[in-house]
Amino acid sequence: MVKARSYKLLCPIARALDRVGDRWTLLILRDLHAGPARFTDLQRGLTGIAANLLTERLAKLVADGLVVQAPGPHAATVYELTELGRKTRSLIFELAMFGGGLPHEGEPVAPGNLRTVAVTLGAAAERVEAWGFDLVSGLVVDGENMEISAKEGVASVFYRKAEQPDVVLTTSYESLMQLSDGALSEREFIQQESQVEIVTPGKDKELYRLFARILEAFR
Amino acid sequence: MVKARSYKLLCPIARALDRVGDRWTLLILRDLHAGPARFTDLQRGLTGIAANLLTERLAKLVADGLVVQAPGPHAATVYELTELGRKTRSLIFELAMFGGGLPHEGEPVAPGNLRTVAVTLGAAAERVEAWGFDLVSGLVVDGENMEISAKEGVASVFYRKAEQPDVVLTTSYESLMQLSDGALSEREFIQQESQVEIVTPGKDKELYRLFARILEAFR
DNA sequence: CGGGATCCGTTACGATACTG
DNA sequence: CAGTATCGTAACGGATCCCG
Numbered sequence: 001m002v003k004a005r006s007y008k009l010l011c012p013i014a015r016a017l018d019r020v021g022d023r024w025t026l027l028i029l030r031d032l033h034a035g036p037a038r039f040t041d042l043q044r045g046l047t048g049i050a051a052n053l054l055t056e057r058l059a060k061l062v063a064d065g066l067v068v069q070a071p072g073p074h075a076a077t078v079y080e081l082t083e084l085g086r087k088t089r090s091l092i093f094e095l096a097m098f099g100g101g102l103p104h105e106g107e108p109v110a111p112g113n114l115r116t117v118a119v120t121l122g123a124a125a126e127r128v129e130a131w132g133f134d135l136v137s138g139l140v141v142d143g144e145n146m147e148i149s150a151k152e153g154v155a156s157v158f159y160r161k162a163e164q165p166d167v168v169l170t171t172s173y174e175s176l177m178q179l180s181d182g183a184l185s186e187r188e189f190i191q192q193e194s195q196v197e198i199v200t201p202g203k204d205k206e207l208y209r210l211f212a213r214i215l216e217a218f219r
Numbered sequence: 220m221v222k223a224r225s226y227k228l229l230c231p232i233a234r235a236l237d238r239v240g241d242r243w244t245l246l247i248l249r250d251l252h253a254g255p256a257r258f259t260d261l262q263r264g265l266t267g268i269a270a271n272l273l274t275e276r277l278a279k280l281v282a283d284g285l286v287v288q289a290p291g292p293h294a295a296t297v298y299e300l301t302e303l304g305r306k307t308r309s310l311i312f313e314l315a316m317f318g319g320g321l322p323h324e325g326e327p328v329a330p331g332n333l334r335t336v337a338v339t340l341g342a343a344a345e346r347v348e349a350w351g352f353d354l355v356s357g358l359v360v361d362g363e364n365m366e367i368s369a370k371e372g373v374a375s376v377f378y379r380k381a382e383q384p385d386v387v388l389t390t391s392y393e394s395l396m397q398l399s400d401g402a403l404s405e406r407e408f409i410q411q412e413s414q415v416e417i418v419t420p421g422k423d424k425e426l427y428r429l430f431a432r433i434l435e436a437f438r
Numbered sequence: 439c440g441g442g443a444t445c446c447g448t449t450a451c452g453a454t455a456c457t458g
Numbered sequence: 459c460a461g462t463a464t465c466g467t468a469a470c471g472g473a474t475c476c477c478g
Contacts, residue, residue: 005242005451005468009266010327010396011335013249013311016318021242023224023470030232039441047228050471055442076440091317092232094310099235101306108229116230177229224449224470242451258460269452274461295459442476449470457462 019064020088024049025057026095029066029081029088033122034115034159036072036080044112061085093123100180100218114144114173115159121148122157124217130155130210135200137207138162140170150210157214166203170195180218186211238283239307243268244276245314248285248300248307252341253334253378255291255299263331280304312342319399319437333363333392334378340367341376343436349374349429354419356426357387360395369429376433385422389414399437405430 007014020026024046031037031045043054058079061067066085072078096119125148133150138161140146147162148155162168175193178184184193190208198204226233239245243265250256250264262273277298280286285304291297315338344367352369357380359365366381367374381387394412397403403412409427417423 006324007246008323008325008328009246010323010329010392012315012318012321012339012399013335014246014318015321015323016314017245018324019321020317021245023240026236026240027226027228027233040439043441048471050473051442052444052472053470056469087317087320091310091313094313095235096231098239098306098310099231099233102231102234102238104227104229104234105225105237106227109227110229116232120231173229180231262460267452269454270461271463272451275450440478442478444475445473447470447472449468451466451468453464453466455462455464458460 016091019061019066020091022057022060024053025061026088026092028054028057028061029085030092030119031113031115032067032079032081032085033089033092033119036070036078037115038072038076038078041113042079045115047109047112089123092119096120096123097218110173114141114146117141117173117176118146118157118159121146121214124214125155125157127217128155128210128213129153130213133206133210135166135203135206135210136162136164137203138165138168140168141176142173148207148210148214155210155214164199166200167207168197168199169207170197180215186215235310238280238285239310241276241279243272244280245307245311247273247276247280248304249311249338250332250334251286251298251300251304252308252311252338255289255297256334257291257295257297260332261298264334266328266331308342311338315339315342316437329392333360333365336360336392336395337365337376337378340365340433343433344374344376346436347374347429347432348372349432352425352429354385354422354425354429355381355383356422357381357384359387359389361392367426367429367433374429374433383418385417385419386426387416387418388426389416399434405434 006018020029027046028042031042043049043051058067062069065082067079068082069077070080130150131153133155136149138145139148145161147158147160171194175184175189179189196204225237239248246265247261250261262268262270277286281288284301286298287301288296289299349369350372352374355368357364358367364380366377366379390413394403394408398408415423
């Protein structure tokens with residue numbers, strides 16, 4: 001067992017940091033916001049976290065009631081957020097907003113999976129007023145599938161393959177980052193860096209408009 | 220010099236955490252959101268941070284451009300947020316929101332000053348629609364002065380003594396925490412736990428209504 | 439192969455003491 | 459007041475091993 005290093009300060013911010021302030025903890029939560037995940041999924045997505053640290057962090061998150069273990073597919077157990085854990089969503093979104101404008105320190109290493117993209121886009125999408133949109137679209141980034149959809153005024157992003165999409169946009173993580181940095185304009189992004197497969201005619205334009213609205217959250 | 224322990228992940232959240240994810244860093248920023256502060260002010264407010272750690276953290280914050288040193292009163296130097304540093308405000312507010320509902324771990328220790336109250340209330344106040352309010356009021360918590368004012372639809376909270384207040388509310392940190400926990404109702408808080416000095420008649424009621432609106436942000 | 443537990447060298451943290 | 463210096467302790471990170 002680990003002896004928690006707590007601030008013990010009578011302050012809500014310190015209390016929050018006592019739960020999520022440890023190294024790696026917020027990145028684990030970030031991944032879990034994309035949906036339930038196995039131990040190994042998390043380990044890959046965090047690119048190099050030591051197994052013992054992941055074990056410790058998960059144990060503390062479970063003990064604090066932010067995460068629970070549940071039976072998953074193929075007799076595996078998955079970790080997923082509790083209702084309390086889901087309350088960290090806007091916190092994580094604010095982190096992404098702040099970090100989006102910063103240069104990286106040292107040589108960046110790509111993460112082992114793209115759950116972070118789904119979470120960041122998803123949190124932004126939730127804040128978009130999406131009346132007038134009605135579509136299901138696939139977004140394939142470096143071969144990994146996610147879904148961007150809009151219905152009844154609400155846009156959402158999931159880390160899963162879209163079923164019967166109206167349009168599928170294929171691109172790379174690199175291009176997406178350049179787009180959100182502003183290094184690539186939206187027009188350049190669509191024209192040069194992506195491939196589009198249109199199932200329902202016209203829905204490609206709708207996706208671009210929705211995508212643009214979501215990205216506005218990062219300015 | 221310190222060897223930074225960076226995630227080096229190509230992800231905005233990891234980039235943010237590379238700047239503010241170290242232990243104590245977010246609490247230092249929290250204090251600085253209340254206004255410029257000297258080294259010793261910060262040390263007292265953080266109740267027991269080691270001097271060398273505060274030095275290291277401040278040096279990294281300055282190197283990263285979130286904080287600058289500036290000449291202060293009495294030939295002292297103060298630390299204050301840069302424009303980039305101020306962008307952490309909603310991040311810190313979300314932390315306070317999340318931590319507000321959590322029980323504390325172990326025996327809590329009171330902070331050495333109440334800058335945290337001003338920051339938390341202030342961030343909440345900024346989100347309040349305050350048309351119809353026009354007042355300057357003092358809030359004295361455990362003998363420390365802050366100011367709650369509203370003008371032209373905008374409410375704000377400062378960590379300073381109010382000049383020519385319309386009303387002054389005197390209370391304790393303990394009572395405020397109970398109020399935000401819900402352990403104390405607003406009525407109980409006002410009637411039992413506080414003393415009110417009314418300068419401009421009627422402004423006391425106005426303050427209570429504004430206060431109630433600000434506190435709604437925490438529900 | 440998924441889900442850890444154990445060991446061990448390295449690094450950061452925290453308390454105290456000391457200095458310009 | 460604003461830090462620097464030292465040092466014991468705790469956490470981190472990498473590797474290896476274990477069990478179903």
